[in-house]
Amino acid sequence: MSQAIDINVHHMTRVEGHGNIVIKADSGAIQKIEWQVPEAPRFFEAMVRGRSWMDLQTITSRICGICSISHSLTSVKATEDAMGIQTSEQTHKLRLLTHFAEQLQSHSLHVGYLVAPDLLGVKSVVPLVASHPDVVKTIIRIHRVANEWSDLLGGRTTHPVTIVPGGHLTPFNENDLRELKKTIEETTVPDHKALAGVILSVADKLPDFDRPTEYISLSCPEYYSFYDGDIVSTDTDEKVPVQEFERVANEYVSPQSTAKFARWHRDSYAVGALARFNNNAEQLLPLAAATANKLGLEKGCCNPYMNNVAQVIECVQVCEHALKLLDELLSAGLKPEKPDVTVKAGTGVGCVEAPRGILFHKYTIDEKGNCVEANCCIPTNQNHANIQKDFEALVPKYMDRGQDELRLLLEMNVRSYDPCISCSAHYLDVKFV
Amino acid sequence: MLPKNMNDIVVIGLGNPLLSDEGVGVHLVRNLSTLGQCGPGVDFFDLGTAGARILHAIAGRKKAVFIDCAFMDKDPGTIRRFTPDDVRSEKKLPRMSLHEGDLMQFIELSRRLGECPDEVVIFGIQPEDLSMGEALSAALADRMDEYVEMIAAEFR
Numbered sequence: 131m132s133q134a135i136d137i138n139v140h141h142m143t144r145v146e147g148h149g150n151i152v153i154k155a156d157s158g159a160i161q162k163i164e165w166q167v168p169e170a171p172r173f174f175e176a177m178v179r180g181r182s183w184m185d186l187q188t189i190t191s192r193i194c195g196i197c198s199i200s201h202s203l204t205s206v207k208a209t210e211d212a213m214g215i216q217t218s219e220q221t222h223k224l225r226l227l228t229h230f231a232e233q234l235q236s237h238s239l240h241v242g243y244l245v246a247p248d249l250l251g252v253k254s255v256v257p258l259v260a261s262h263p264d265v266v267k268t269i270i271r272i273h274r275v276a277n278e279w280s281d282l283l284g285g286r287t288t289h290p291v292t293i294v295p296g297g298h299l300t301p302f303n304e305n306d307l308r309e310l311k312k313t314i315e316e317t318t319v320p321d322h323k324a325l326a327g328v329i330l331s332v333a334d335k336l337p338d339f340d341r342p343t344e345y346i347s348l349s350c351p352e353y354y355s356f357y358d359g360d361i362v363s364t365d366t367d368e369k370v371p372v373q374e375f376e377r378v379a380n381e382y383v384s385p386q387s388t389a390k391f392a393r394w395h396r397d398s399y400a401v402g403a404l405a406r407f408n409n410n411a412e413q414l415l416p417l418a419a420a421t422a423n424k425l426g427l428e429k430g431c432c433n434p435y436m437n438n439v440a441q442v443i444e445c446v447q448v449c450e451h452a453l454k455l456l457d458e459l460l461s462a463g464l465k466p467e468k469p470d471v472t473v474k475a476g477t478g479v480g481c482v483e484a485p486r487g488i489l490f491h492k493y494t495i496d497e498k499g500n501c502v503e504a505n506c507c508i509p510t511n512q513n514h515a516n517i518q519k520d521f522e523a524l525v526p527k528y529m530d531r532g533q534d535e536l537r538l539l540l541e542m543n544v545r546s547y548d549p550c551i552s553c554s555a556h557y558l559d560v561k562f563v
Numbered sequence: 564m565l566p567k568n569m570n571d572i573v574v575i576g577l578g579n580p581l582l583s584d585e586g587v588g589v590h591l592v593r594n595l596s597t598l599g600q601c602g603p604g605v606d607f608f609d610l611g612t613a614g615a616r617i618l619h620a621i622a623g624r625k626k627a628v629f630i631d632c633a634f635m636d637k638d639p640g641t642i643r644r645f646t647p648d649d650v651r652s653e654k655k656l657p658r659m660s661l662h663e664g665d666l667m668q669f670i671e672l673s674r675r676l677g678e679c680p681d682e683v684v685i686f687g688i689q690p691e692d693l694s695m696g697e698a699l700s701a702a703l704a705d706r707m708d709e710y711v712e713m714i715a716a717e718f719r
Contacts, residue, residue, distance in 0.1 A: 174581065174695075176695070177581060177695060177697075189581065192579055192580060192581045192611060192612075193581075194612070195579075195610075195611045195612030195613045195614055196612075196613075196614060198611070198613075235616075239614075239615055243615065254668075255672060256668065256671055256672050256675060259672065259675040259676060260675070266676070267676075270618065270676065273615065273618075273619070274619050274622075277616055277619045278619075286609075287608055287610060287613060287616055287620065288610060288611050288612075288613035288616060289609070289611045289613075558631050558632070558633035558634065558635075558666050558667075558685070558687055559633070559634040559652065559653040559665075560633060560634070560635055560645075560650035560651065560652055560653060560667070560687065561636070561650060561651050561653050562635070562643075562645070562649060562650055563649065563650060563651050
């Protein structure tokens with residue numbers, strides 16, 4: 131093993147020191163293995179201090195364009211917990227339905243746009259249009275339905291406006307919900323069968339790499355949870371109320387990295403689709419369970435690359451669960467609701483499963499209804515230590531395959547977690563030609 | 564598909580309004596949609612940082628107009644109107660996250676899918692300040708009326 135390895139991958143060229151992969155080794159001796167991680171969007175916490183309870187969802191939904199529904203739901207749940215606000219069964223069902231749209235949007239996009247090119251041997255989704263047109267069209271169709279689904283339930287394309295403390299506004303009618311149901315049944319479910327088939331055909335391209343770790347997620351007795359219940363772990367039978375999340379997400383400083391890591395029972399833990407699957411797989415609905423079976427994913431899997439397979443299974447799960455919710459909503463009849471809120475001082479925690487893992491907001495609200503303290507604990511920060519530990523196991527195992535293959539494996543590892551960086555668009559960086 | 568009443572022209576504001584000038588596209592699309600300067604036949608979207616949702620918002624339209632803060636190596640506050648063929652993207656995307664995006668790549672993908680409007684116009688505005696805050700810098704705030712006038716001329 132005489133090869134020199136020198137890998138330095140910069141995640142965002144405009145954001146200094148964020149999301150870099152740095153590996154140095156010579157003659158088989160490893161000198162550096164670093165996942166240099168993006169800082170959390172903690173500045174948003176400062177931004178909500180002093181703001182009215184009515185503004186908190188609007189502000190925090192802008193933390194992230196991909197997870198804006200999850201941030202919105204977490205925010206209103208924290209506000210409701212702090213001020214003792216109750217919500218109706220209809221609101222609960224509409225929120226689940228809205229949240230499922232985001233899971234479908236994010237997972238289909240992640241698997242289709244970022245992971246599929248790796249597995250199909252191209253550099254990005256753009257050349258995939260020529261090499262695998264049917265795959266791209268299937269992905270676009272799924273994503274488009276998810277997009278229209280969140281438009282309908284969220285009241286706009288992104289950064290939703292229907293999710294408010296105390297309720298869920300209904301700028302849609304029962305016919306809209308019937309149309310949505312028909313679209314999911316006739317288009318999205320068959321498309322997922324096709325997508326699962328594609329993933330199965332290239333599953334051997336996913337690295338064979340197991341590293342036992344702790345998996346943390348929400349869990350509730352009633353269903354495979356993205357929204358309700360307590361914090362659970364694969365390392366313990368304890369069920370921790372979400373209000374005690376700071377007992378779980380313990381931050382610490384690691385000499386291997388420049389940012390804070392999180393741990394509970396081990397040096398690191400993982401959150402996201404595989405964590406939810408490992409804690410709650412027996413609650414999958416029949417079609418999702420059959421998809422898991424087809425794709426060979428079993429409870430207890432500790433291959434981080436299989437997070438992407440778990441995402442495909444969850445796409446099926448949210449469609450299946452959505453169809454049940456739509457039936458229930460339609461048979462009960464959709465009723466306009468006016469949120470009933472009385473301002474009250476208090477501290478509260480909101481928690482949901484964002485597509486990439488468990489997300490917490492904690493607010494303290496004063497007697498005037500203004501936020502005086504906020505803490506947002508995002509999934510990506512909770513995954514950073516786990517990525518570092520994956521790297522420390524991956525590099526020695528695959529170092530002899532050469533720099534290019536090692537670099538791809540490390541990039542695929544990061545991609546499998548789909549880390550969330552603070553969403554400033556910066557979509558245009560151009561030179562005139 | 565779900566029912567959709569779609570106009571031929573779509574105007575899309577991009578960016579994060581919590582990061583000062585980064586949100587100029589969002590501020591402008593809000594102003595344009597509420598000022599009543601534009602007749603019927605135009606849809607306005609504040610897409611924020613919605614990434615690939617751009618693809619769906621432009622699919623099947625005749626004309627798409629984007630407004631975003633842009634690094635163009637110009638003086639802060641400078642507005643430039645250009646088309647995708649006038650520029651080369653300088654962005655480098657390692658594809659590690661959905662939370663990064665390149666408008667030029669989304670437009671290219673839309674073209675390859677055969678869904679892209681025949682006419683795509685981009686208004687780029689050079690930022691001065693990208694720090695935390697909801698207000699635009701003076702370099703941009705003082706020119707908002709000029710920006711609105713210039714962009715509205717696109718579909719009056």
